[in-house]
Amino acid sequence: MEQFNNRNVADNGYFMVDIEDYPTDGWGRFKRVIERTFRLELFVGLWVVMREMIKFDIHTISYPEEKMPIGPRYRAVHEMKRLWESDAERCIGCGLCEKICISDCIRMDTKIDEESRKEVTEYTINLGRCIFCGYCAEVCPELAITHGGEYENASDQREHFVDYEYMLTPIDTMKANAQKEFEGFGAITPHEDERVTKTPLSY
Amino acid sequence: MDNAYLIETVIKVVVILLVFSALAGIGTYFERKILAFMQRRLGPMNVGPYGLLQVAADGIKLFTKEDIIPTNVVGPIFKIAPVITAATAFMAAAAIPFLPSFTVFGYEVHPIVADINIGILYVLGVMAIGLFGPLLGGMASANKFALLSAARASAVFISYEVVTGLSVLAPIMMVGSLSLIDFNNYQIENGWILWSQPLAFILFWIAAFAETGRTPFHLVANDHEIVDGFGTEYSGMRWGLFFIGEYANMFFISFVIPIIFLGGFGDGTVLGAFALLGKMAFFFFFFLWTRAAWPDVRPDQLMWLCWKVLMPLAVINVVITGFVMMF
Numbered sequence: 130m131e132q133f134n135n136r137n138v139a140d141n142g143y144f145m146v147d148i149e150d151y152p153t154d155g156w157g158r159f160k161r162v163i164e165r166t167f168r169l170e171l172f173v174g175l176w177v178v179m180r181e182m183i184k185f186d187i188h189t190i191s192y193p194e195e196k197m198p199i200g201p202r203y204r205a206v207h208e209m210k211r212l213w214e215s216d217a218e219r220c221i222g223c224g225l226c227e228k229i230c231i232s233d234c235i236r237m238d239t240k241i242d243e244e245s246r247k248e249v250t251e252y253t254i255n256l257g258r259c260i261f262c263g264y265c266a267e268v269c270p271e272l273a274i275t276h277g278g279e280y281e282n283a284s285d286q287r288e289h290f291v292d293y294e295y296m297l298t299p300i301d302t303m304k305a306n307a308q309k310e311f312e313g314f315g316a317i318t319p320h321e322d323e324r325v326t327k328t329p330l331s332y
Numbered sequence: 333m334d335n336a337y338l339i340e341t342v343i344k345v346v347v348i349l350l351v352f353s354a355l356a357g358i359g360t361y362f363e364r365k366i367l368a369f370m371q372r373r374l375g376p377m378n379v380g381p382y383g384l385l386q387v388a389a390d391g392i393k394l395f396t397k398e399d400i401i402p403t404n405v406v407g408p409i410f411k412i413a414p415v416i417t418a419a420t421a422f423m424a425a426a427a428i429p430f431l432p433s434f435t436v437f438g439y440e441v442h443p444i445v446a447d448i449n450i451g452i453l454y455v456l457g458v459m460a461i462g463l464f465g466p467l468l469g470g471m472a473s474a475n476k477f478a479l480l481s482a483a484r485a486s487a488v489f490i491s492y493e494v495v496t497g498l499s500v501l502a503p504i505m506m507v508g509s510l511s512l513i514d515f516n517n518y519q520i521e522n523g524w525i526l527w528s529q530p531l532a533f534i535l536f537w538i539a540a541f542a543e544t545g546r547t548p549f550h551l552v553a554n555d556h557e558i559v560d561g562f563g564t565e566y567s568g569m570r571w572g573l574f575f576i577g578e579y580a581n582m583f584f585i586s587f588v589i590p591i592i593f594l595g596g597f598g599d600g601t602v603l604g605a606f607a608l609l610g611k612m613a614f615f616f617f618f619f620l621w622t623r624a625a626w627p628d629v630r631p632d633q634l635m636w637l638c639w640k641v642l643m644p645l646a647v648i649n650v651v652i653t654g655f656v657m658m659f
Binding site: 185188189 | 377
């Protein structure tokens with residue numbers, strides 16, 4: 130990490146490329162042509178591509194059959210998570226995601242239910258406007274709205290991806306304990322326990 | 333002219349046409365694969381095993397595409413131009429001995445359509461007529477980029493005709509004949525012409541890149557304007573004919589270089605035949621190899637190279653050869 134933080138690039142092995150002056154007279158140009166012709170630089174290029182062909186170090190990923198692993202911070206279509214304890218929705222209807230959304234694409238409607246708890250009645254994301262900035266996932270205090278890793282979004286309607294029911298973890302997955310916890314923006318880092326300190330209450 | 337000769341000639345013509353049309357297609361497959369491997373890619377993989385049927389898929393696409401004749405083009409010339417490219421490429425093949433003569437059912441076959449006594453002159457001349465394909469196609473297209481490309485292509489082709497002709501003149505002086513069969517027989521007795529004419533060999537090889545319009549002299553396409561040069565307005569099989577012509581030219585010039593300079597098919601044994609095919613394969617591979625490795629040169633550099641470097645060298649080579657032969 131140290132080497133990346135060092136901004137003093139001058140003494141880091143960088144050097145100015147030594148470029149000769151262009152020849153100005155005919156004899157100089159002639160000498161340059163002769164030099165370039167007999168230095169056989171073209172064959173260096175030929176050798177490089179031949180070497181790569183012999184090494185056969187292919188970098189292509191044959192995509193539909195073979196896929197790259199996606200990093201946890203990848204921001205694809207949103208997901209809504211459930212609570213591990215009760216399988217209930219995590220969303221508490223606080224509305225922070227709606228407020229922070231810079232492209233104004235989240236709309237939610239809430240009401241107070243019989244137990245005087247806030248309940249989400251409507252929740253939609255307009256994916257046509259969403260720029261996948263990740264602010265909603267970052268601001269969510271409950272880790273309820275997160276980004277998923279599903280980047281194959283071909284469909285005849287974008288709305289197919291933004292049903293609340295579609296985004297919510299299916300109850301079967303939840304019962305099978307197969308809900309994947311989000312590790313991207315706003316999530317708790319693995320060694321959070323060691324870093325957490327008590328909030329000083331006596332200011 | 334007896335019937336057997338007539339039938340033999342017709343069969344040879346058909347075989348050459350079919351084999352080299354197919355080779356042009358397979359050549360594109362090899363080109364894509366080799367370029368891909370040199371750039372750490374896989375190339376076509378999905379159509380058939382290892383993408384082998386990609387050629388067929390491309391063929392179906394070319395044949396079934398609509399043949400668009402845009403408005404404002406000069407119709408008849410626009411239509412005939414691709415035919416000129418393909419036809420001249422195949423006509424050039426008439427004087428090329430592809431293999432040593434062999435015997436089938438007691439009948440001796442010479443795998444050359446016509447062993448004319450001006451063979452090399454004919455091959456180079458007909459290949460040079462192929463210039464009219466790009467030139468007329470580009471001029472008739474009513475497209476300024478096509479026109480620019482056509483002008484540049486014809487400038488390159490005409491200039492490099494000089495280098496081709498002068499460089500091959502020295503071997504012709506040594507052999508004393510223009511027939512490619514005589515070239516082959518001369519080299520059986522006297523060794524490869526490459527050893528006595530290395531400069532002519534290199535000049536001819538460089539000019540071959542310009543004659544076929546391949547990288548590093550790929551000026552027939554306007555790569556820097558991101559348009560496909562004289563073929564911009566063409567679609568479907570007309571464009572395909574340009575393509576077949578280009579690849580057939582590459583194959584034929586890959587045959588001509590070893591026949592003139594590298595001993596040809598030798599003394600007529602099977603080994604010699606395979607050696608010729610191997611040499612041809614190397615020269616074809618080299619066309620693809622340079623495309624992966626080298627950048628294109630600027631048009632003015634190309635002209636500079638032709639008129640100020642290659643042509644004087646070719647003339648000096650001819651003069652020296654003449655003096656050596658005289659004394």
